[in-house]
Amino acid sequence: MANILVVEDQRLIAGVLKETLEIEGYRVTTILNGEDAVQFALRETPHLIILDIMLPGIDGYEVIRRLRSHPKSMHIPIIILSALGEPADKIRAYECDVDGYITKPYDTDELLARVHRQLRRAQQNYLSPLTNLPGGLQVVRAINYKLGKMKPWSILYLDLDNFKAFNDVYGFLAGNDMILCMHVTARYKEESTTLYRPEDLGCGSISGVDREGRPYQFPLVSLSIGVVNNQIYMPHSIQEVSYLAAEAKRHAKQSTSNISYISPQYDKTHSEYLSSATSSSPFLLSPSFSFATHTNAFHDLVPLAEDNILAEYEVS
Numbered sequence: 001m002a003n004i005l006v007v008e009d010q011r012l013i014a015g016v017l018k019e020t021l022e023i024e025g026y027r028v029t030t031i032l033n034g035e036d037a038v039q040f041a042l043r044e045t046p047h048l049i050i051l052d053i054m055l056p057g058i059d060g061y062e063v064i065r066r067l068r069s070h071p072k073s074m075h076i077p078i079i080i081l082s083a084l085g086e087p088a089d090k091i092r093a094y095e096c097d098v099d100g101y102i103t104k105p106y107d108t109d110e111l112l113a114r115v116h117r118q119l120r121r122a123q124q125n126y127l128s129p130l131t132n133l134p135g136g137l138q139v140v141r142a143i144n145y146k147l148g149k150m151k152p153w154s155i156l157y158l159d160l161d162n163f164k165a166f167n168d169v170y171g172f173l174a175g176n177d178m179i180l181c182m183h184v185t186a187r188y189k190e191e192s193t194t195l196y197r198p199e200d201l202g203c204g205s206i207s208g209v210d211r212e213g214r215p216y217q218f219p220l221v222s223l224s225i226g227v228v229n230n231q232i233y234m235p236h237s238i239q240e241v242s243y244l245a246a247e248a249k250r251h252a253k254q255s256t257s258n259i260s261y262i263s264p265q266y267d268k269t270h271s272e273y274l275s276s277a278t279s280s281s282p283f284l285l286s287p288s289f290s291f292a293t294h295t296n297a298f299h300d301l302v303p304l305a306e307d308n309i310l311a312e313y314e315v316s
Helices: 011-023 034-044 061-067 088-097 108-125 137-147 161-169 172-183 185-193 198-203 238-254 265-271 273-276
Strands: 004-005 027-031 048-051 078-082 102-103 153-159 207-208 215-219 222-229 288-290 301-305 310-312
Touching: 004 011, 004 034, 011 027, 011 108, 027 034, 027 153, 034 048, 034 061, 048 061, 048 108, 048 161, 061 078, 061 088, 088 102, 102 108, 137 238, 161 207, 161 215, 198 207, 222 238
Parallel strands: 004 027, 004 048, 048 078, 078 102, 153 310
Antiparallel strands: 153 222, 207 215, 222 288, 301 310
């Protein structure tokens, strides 16, 4: 079910929009001013925004500018619903990169058709069908955005250990469910165990074949998370972030206590190699948490939280 943010300062119109969209099955939040709308969008990341131009405080154009400049909200479709109907108003809005413009008084069927279309487009072009999170270009932009900021941030690199064996034995649909249940790591173990047969849970492994076709007992799927942050050294490039995230994940996968640390001594010992590998100075790798998801590529890192977390979901 999609979440829609309606930004409209006239309570009557906001109420009508909310009722109309909820009848269609959407979850709707209404906000009466631009400043609160920006803060809500960055915190909750709605699937779509319906926005008036004339608002108290900052106007709709400034709302668009702020949302389009932030990596967490730049992909969210924005439909303008405004009494301003002159061509110049529409041109300015489209130059700000809105996805649709409807003038008041509006036709309900047209509005719903535009909402349906933009939600389908966003799902197909910007969001992972498994995690429902942004990826690809949005992730690269998010990392570059953080590299230019002084505020503390962390990147989480997630890897599903032994996932291929689970996929082979239980099928790809069960594999998809295994990925979807990871949005709450605290519940990961509890939720993922329901996907196994009791006999496999009892012995703590599943029977399968390795890549050479030989019988093998594979451990249950677990979650490894490598963490990189900027709290000691300031990173200089996205390549450096990629390299260190992969290193952090590798150490997490080798951990037997579910938590592994990359110490400052590690940074010192490997600084010369790291510098040559990334053409940039190294920065601290913070603790790596071993929990499940795979990869050797960094470009699938996806933003999960506004300031502190970026995560990568990838399937081995």
